[in-house]
Each structure stands twice: as C-alpha cells, then as structure tokens.
Amino acid sequence: MRSTFKFASKTALASAALASLALPASVSAHAIWFAQRATQLALIYGVGADDLDAVRRMDKLTSVTGYDDSWAPVDVSLRVAGPIPVVDTMEPLHAVGATMDYGIWTKTPDGKWHNAGRDEHPDATISERTMKYAVHLVGELKGEVPLLEGHPLQVVPATAGIPQTLGEPMIVRVYYNGQPAENAAVLADYVNDPDQVPIMTDAQGLATIPVRNQGQNVVVAIFRSPTDDAARYESIEHRAALSFVLPHLPE
Numbered sequence: 621m622r623s624t625f626k627f628a629s630k631t632a633l634a635s636a637a638l639a640s641l642a643l644p645a646s647v648s649a650h651a652i653w654f655a656q657r658a659t660q661l662a663l664i665y666g667v668g669a670d671d672l673d674a675v676r677r678m679d680k681l682t683s684v685t686g687y688d689d690s691w692a693p694v695d696v697s698l699r700v701a702g703p704i705p706v707v708d709t710m711e712p713l714h715a716v717g718a719t720m721d722y723g724i725w726t727k728t729p730d731g732k733w734h735n736a737g738r739d740e741h742p743d744a745t746i747s748e749r750t751m752k753y754a755v756h757l758v759g760e761l762k763g764e765v766p767l768l769e770g771h772p773l774q775v776v777p778a779t780a781g782i783p784q785t786l787g788e789p790m791i792v793r794v795y796y797n798g799q800p801a802e803n804a805a806v807l808a809d810y811v812n813d814p815d816q817v818p819i820m821t822d823a824q825g826l827a828t829i830p831v832r833n834q835g836q837n838v839v840v841a842i843f844r845s846p847t848d849d850a851a852r853y854e855s856i857e858h859r860a861a862l863s864f865v866l867p868h869l870p871e
Contacts (some may be wrong), residue, residue, distance in 0.1 A: 649667060649750075649857075649859070650665060650666060650667045650672070650722075650752075651665075651666075651667065651752055651754070651810060651838075651840050651859045651861050652664065652665050652674075652718055652720055652752045652753070652754045652861060653754045653756065653810070653811075653838045653840075653861035653863045654707070654716060654718075654754055654756035654863050655756075655836055655838070655863065656836070656865070657704060657706070660701065660706040660707070661706060661707040661713075661716065661756070661758070662674075662701075662704040662705065662706045662707070663684075663698060663704070663705045663706075663707070663718055663754070664704070665677050667810070667814050668810070668811060668812070668813075668814040668815075669811065669812075671704075673703050674703070674704055674705055675700050675702075675703055675704065675705055677720070677722075678698065678700075678705055680720050680721055680722055680723065681698075681718060681719070681720050682719045682720060682721050682770070683717070683718065683719045683770045684696060684697065684698055684707075684716070684717070684718045685716065685717045685718075685768070685770075686707070686709055686711070686713050686715070686716050686717075687713075687714055687715040687716070687717075688711065688712055688713070688714050689712070689714040689762065691714070691715070691766050694709060694711040694712070694713060695709060695710070695711060696708065696709040696713070696716060697709070713758050714757070714758055714759065715755060715756060715757050715758060715765075716755075716756050716758070717753070717754060717755045717756075717768050717770075717771065718753070718754045719751070719752070719753050719754075719770050719771060720751070720752040720753070721751055722750040722751065722752055723735055723749065723750065724736065724737045724747070724748070724749050724750075724852055724853050725746075725747070725748060725749075725750060726738055726740075726741045726744035726746060726747040726748075726853070727744060727745050727746040727747075728741055728743060728744055728745065729743060729745055737849075737851070737852030737853055738851065738852055738853060738854070739851050739852050746854075747852065747853040747854050748844075748853050748854060748855050748856065748857050749847075749849075749852075749853050749855075749856045749857070750856075750857045750859070751772070751773070751856060751857065751858050751859070752859050752860075752861075753771045753772075753773055753774065753858070753859070753860040753861070754860070754861045754863070755768065755771070755774065755775075755776075755860075755861070755862050755863070756862075756863045756864070757782075757862075757863070757864040760781075760782075760784075761777060761780075761781055761782050761864070762780075762781070763780055764776070764777075764780055765777060765862075767795055767798060771860065772796060772797050772858060773794070773795070773796050773801070773804075773841060773843050773858035773859070773860040774794070774795050774841075774860050774862075775792050775793070775794050775795075775804075775806065775839055775840070775841040775860050775861075775862045776792065776793055776795070776862065777790065777791070777792060777793075777862075778791040778792055778793040778826060779791060782831075782864060782866075783831050784866055784867070785831065785834070785866070786831055786832070786833060786834040786866070787830055787831060788830070788831045789828050789829070789830060789831075790828070790829055790830070790831050791826060791827070791828050792806060792826070792827055792828075792829060792839060792841075792862070793821075793824070793825045793826050793827075794806065794821050794825045794827070794841045794843065794860075795825060796843050796845070796858070799825075800821075800823070800824050800825025800826075801821060801825045801841075801843050802821055802822065802823050802824075802825060803820050803821060803843075804820070804821045804825065804827075804841045804842065804843040805818035805819075805820060805841065805842040805843075806818055806819045806820070806821060806827040806829060806839065806840070806841050806842075807839065807840045807841075807842075808829035808830055808832050808839060809832035809833065809837070809838070809839075810838040810839065810840040810861065811836065811838045812832065812833070813832070818842070821841075831866065833866065834866050834868055835865060835866060835868065836863065836865050837863060837864050837865070837866065838861055838862075838863045839861065839862045839863070840859060840860065840861045840862075841859075841860045841862075842857065842858070842859050842860075843857075843858045843860075844856065844857055844858070845858065
C-alpha cells in the first residue's frame, strides 16, 4: 500500500504555519505508533495507555513500509494477531513506517464526534480531516533518519544518534512537506503523559525534549494545514509519531 502527496509551495507552507497556531488546548487525540507486544512489533492505534482496536481500522491505512539499515525498502506486511496487527518480514528490519487517512470528523455542540463533514453537520464546533503517520526505529540509530515518501509530517532526531539515557535532552526536527515546520506541537511521551503541555517548534522546526523512558519512547508531533475542502472541514490535522526503544541494564 502506498499513498502520494504533493509538496506544497512556500506560500502554502507559510499559511500552514499560521494555521498550526490554532492547535486546540487538548492535544490528546488518537495516533498510530509501533510497539513491541509479546516479542512482536505491533501497530498501535490509541492515546496514552488506551490501545484501541487497530485491526478494525486497518482499512484506513494507506501505506506500510519497511527499511534496512541503509534505508532501502524491504518487504513488510501486517498480520492480524487477535486485536492487533503485527509486522511480518523475512528481511532484516531497521525501521518501519505507516500512514493512515482517518477521514473527516466533526464535533457537534452536544460533544459527540461524527465521521462526516460540516456539510452534514452545519452546527459543528470543530470540523477537520485527520491524517496519521508513524515511524519506528528498530535498534540503535546510526546516521540520520531520511524523510519518507508518503509522510507529509515527520518528526526526526536532529542529530545522527539518539541519547541512550532517560532524562537526557533530545533535539528533534519536525518537517511538513519537506520543509521545517514552525509551531508544530511536540509531545515527548505520548503513551505515559498524553495531556502534557506540548513544546512548540521554532522557525527551524526544532524542539528540545527530554528522553522520557528507559524503554519505549513515543514522540508525537501535531501540525495543522489549511483546508482543501472548506465546505466540509476547516483544517487538516497531521499527527506523526516517532518511536524507539532505549536498552535497559543487562539482567
């Protein structure tokens, strides 16, 4: 599965940066990321500790891709294992990515969300299209993380390696359509603290966050771009996860 996205012009990127300033106060909505489950790498859909039924949402995935240690593509697929999809591959895996088009959602004054546009709910208080992306690093990072095809929003380590100890500062850079994204919201620990106050990226798309866990880390960036269908939704929310695991002491 693959998806294609057109790169925006500098004018569009500037407009998107302004639109991102309107991020809601609560950023604890659902994302996708990869995590180990019973020695297997699973695709998770959820927020915080709430892992929802990712299998039921597999039809919304637009790509699943694998990469070797030189970032050349390798064959991967998702296999249903109970309530979660797990990654299958016969080749050495250095990284895996996924993209999801979660569709159009509106929130009506009664607080309910509907999988429909403002054209069907003209009294909606929020109307948006939601796009989700995930990149997981398998093992220790060596070199830079490239920008992946089909990931308009991507959060990457800004250095060639990742700090290996809890509490160390980590600099990340957020890109939108290949350009640094200013005023993207970055959450350092999406799983254990989804309601944290986000750190906003600077003009170079940079943010400094603490390494939050001596184990699974899920960093999420959120960015809003202008609508391409004003009659149905007001903006497009892009939500990108970068996950990696730091090693613990030997047993």
